[in-house]
Amino acid sequence: MKRIWNVARLQVVNRWTILWIPLMILGFIWLVNVALWWILSSSLATEDFADASSGMQWSGASFYIFVYMLVIAAQAMTMTFPYALGLSVTRREYYLGSLIAFVLLALTYGLLMTGLSFLERATNGWGFGGTMFSAVYFGQGPFLERLFVFAVAFLFFFIVGTFGGTIYMRWRTNGMLTAGAALIIVALAAVAVITLSESWPRVGEWFVASGPTGVVAWMLVPTALFSLAGYAALSRATPKS
Amino acid sequence: MTATLTQTDAVVSVGGLTKRFGSFTAVDDVSFSVQPNTINGLLGRNGAGKTTIMQILTGQDFPTAGDVRVFGEAPAENPRVLSNISFIKESQRYPDDFQPRHVFESAPWFFENWDGDLAARLVEDFRLPVKRRIKKLSRGQLSAVGVIVGLAARAPLTFFDEPYLGLDAVARQLFYDRLLEDYAEHPRTVILSTHLIDEVANLLEHVIVLDKGRIIIDEDAERLRGSATTVVGTRSAVDAFAEGREVIARESVGGLASVTVTGLDDASRRQAAQTGLELSTVSLQQLIVRKTNAPDTEFENPS
Numbered sequence: 001m002k003r004i005w006n007v008a009r010l011q012v013v014n015r016w017t018i019l020w021i022p023l024m025i026l027g028f029i030w031l032v033n034v035a036l037w038w039i040l041s042s043s044l045a046t047e048d049f050a051d052a053s054s055g056m057q058w059s060g061a062s063f064y065i066f067v068y069m070l071v072i073a074a075q076a077m078t079m080t081f082p083y084a085l086g087l088s089v090t091r092r093e094y095y096l097g098s099l100i101a102f103v104l105l106a107l108t109y110g111l112l113m114t115g116l117s118f119l120e121r122a123t124n125g126w127g128f129g130g131t132m133f134s135a136v137y138f139g140q141g142p143f144l145e146r147l148f149v150f151a152v153a154f155l156f157f158f159i160v161g162t163f164g165g166t167i168y169m170r171w172r173t174n175g176m177l178t179a180g181a182a183l184i185i186v187a188l189a190a191v192a193v194i195t196l197s198e199s200w201p202r203v204g205e206w207f208v209a210s211g212p213t214g215v216v217a218w219m220l221v222p223t224a225l226f227s228l229a230g231y232a233a234l235s236r237a238t239p240k241s
Numbered sequence: 242m243t244a245t246l247t248q249t250d251a252v253v254s255v256g257g258l259t260k261r262f263g264s265f266t267a268v269d270d271v272s273f274s275v276q277p278n279t280i281n282g283l284l285g286r287n288g289a290g291k292t293t294i295m296q297i298l299t300g301q302d303f304p305t306a307g308d309v310r311v312f313g314e315a316p317a318e319n320p321r322v323l324s325n326i327s328f329i330k331e332s333q334r335y336p337d338d339f340q341p342r343h344v345f346e347s348a349p350w351f352f353e354n355w356d357g358d359l360a361a362r363l364v365e366d367f368r369l370p371v372k373r374r375i376k377k378l379s380r381g382q383l384s385a386v387g388v389i390v391g392l393a394a395r396a397p398l399t400f401f402d403e404p405y406l407g408l409d410a411v412a413r414q415l416f417y418d419r420l421l422e423d424y425a426e427h428p429r430t431v432i433l434s435t436h437l438i439d440e441v442a443n444l445l446e447h448v449i450v451l452d453k454g455r456i457i458i459d460e461d462a463e464r465l466r467g468s469a470t471t472v473v474g475t476r477s478a479v480d481a482f483a484e485g486r487e488v489i490a491r492e493s494v495g496g497l498a499s500v501t502v503t504g505l506d507d508a509s510r511r512q513a514a515q516t517g518l519e520l521s522t523v524s525l526q527q528l529i530v531r532k533t534n535a536p537d538t539e540f541e542n543p544s
Contacts, residue, residue, distance in 0.1 A: 016338065083334060087348060
């Protein structure tokens with residue numbers, strides 16, 4: 001157990017990669033957005049600006065940090081894993097330790113984003129009516145609800161990144177191509193089924209009815225599946241360099 | 242030459258190990274054992290299978306066939322066994338943006354016997370910049386990281402996979418000295434793969450030589466060194482002496498010739514001295530080169 005916990009520590013030993021750089025980039029994105037909101041508010045008439053402001057609920061500005069976490073997880077499998085093997089860690093210890101690290105990181109970053117989203121509404125969109133952390137995808141519900149949405153969303157991206165990384169480590173490029181092709185085929189099949197049965201309106205309704213909390217709760221299912229699949233892939237992966 | 246699998250006190254016991262990558266057989270029916278608290282050399286040409294065997298012994302790769310036991314158990318996915326092993330291979334990769342200080346911060350978490358003072362001293366000895374990204378280190382500095390981890394971990398079974406790559410002669414000598422020093426104070430089993438055979442010849446107690454995935458020599462170093470002798474003299478005398486003996490190599494220049502023969506007893510030595518021939522020891526490197534190249538290096542002057 002101690003070794004598994006030490007693997008979790010290994011994932012965060014480089015503070016720059018796991019903390020400072022993503023925060024700095026997120027901060028920069030926020031600044032750019034604030035500048036844009038200021039430009040808009042200075043140049044538009046009030047009703048036009050109110051219109052623009054309400055459109056910002058669709059802002060994907062904070063999407064960046066989720067993708068960053070996906071990359072962190074993929075690198076944990078492709079670069080930190082061979083290093084950990086060199087430190088004589090078993091694959092099981094490594095995977096479990098990494099999962100623990102990702103859950104804790106998802107909670108930590110979830111807390112941060114939740115805090116920022118409350119701050120955003122409290123300052124009325126950072127004084128410019130802007131939206132970045134309280135967009136529709138995250139909702140504007142109570143504290144625990146928002147934290148749940150952010151944390152599970154982060155976890156989903158961590159696990160997807162992990163899964164991609166393990167596929168690469170086990171089956172290299174051919175594995176990645178096959179997995180990508182399989183995913184595309186599944187998506188195509190879904191699109192075909194939904195379109196031919198004219199169910200898109202129902203899909204839309206489901207998203208609206210479930211709200212961010214419902215959608216994200218359902219995301220726990222693929223998250224769990226991918227994490228099991230990732231372990232299966234890693235269990236026979238080798239660090240062939 | 243092959244060892245049996247039933248030596249239960251051996252640290253490493255390998256029987257019939259085979260590893261295939263597709264149609265390529267990297268390790269072919271290899272059997273050997275390693276005794277505790279010895280320094281062993283795992284030698285062979287590039288591509289002979291040394292790193293593959295070490296990866297299987299440390300659970301980083303899986304055998305296609307055969308039995309592998311380290312500390313009495315199969316090493317793959319076995320934390321009991323693996324926590325006593327350190328193996329930083331020659332092509333070891335480190336996480337992106339890692340610096341040596343991250344390595345020296347995280348490695349102690351996994352090695353119980355880690356000696357931080359030794360690590361600090363080695364960092365100074367090797368002049369390793371700990372705050373520079375590993376990506377930016379020279380090949381020698383990268384090797385130094387691996388060497389420092391291997392030495393400071395004090396793992397009961399320590400592997401060194403071509404640890405000297407890129408190290409300058411001073412650094413290499415430093416490595417050999419520190420290894421011997423620490424080995425004397427804290428005995429452990431060391432398995433070392435290298436191409437620079439003569440440099441480590443004095444360190445090695447046991448030698449295993451691989452060629453094309455098969456073991457061709459598995460011998461105590463002293464016995465191996467003593468197993469062959471070079472005989473030098475005039476062609477006729479040398480040829481007469483070599484009659485009926487096992488000749489590993491033969492060279493000649495003009496009227497002089499030298500042969501390397503195996504198994505000279507005292508009577509033969511006296512006979513050689515009487516016929517005016519000179520005897521000299523064969524270096525370990527020469528012996529291994531000769532045995533690995535056997536059919537190819539018979540240089541004969543046709544005159």
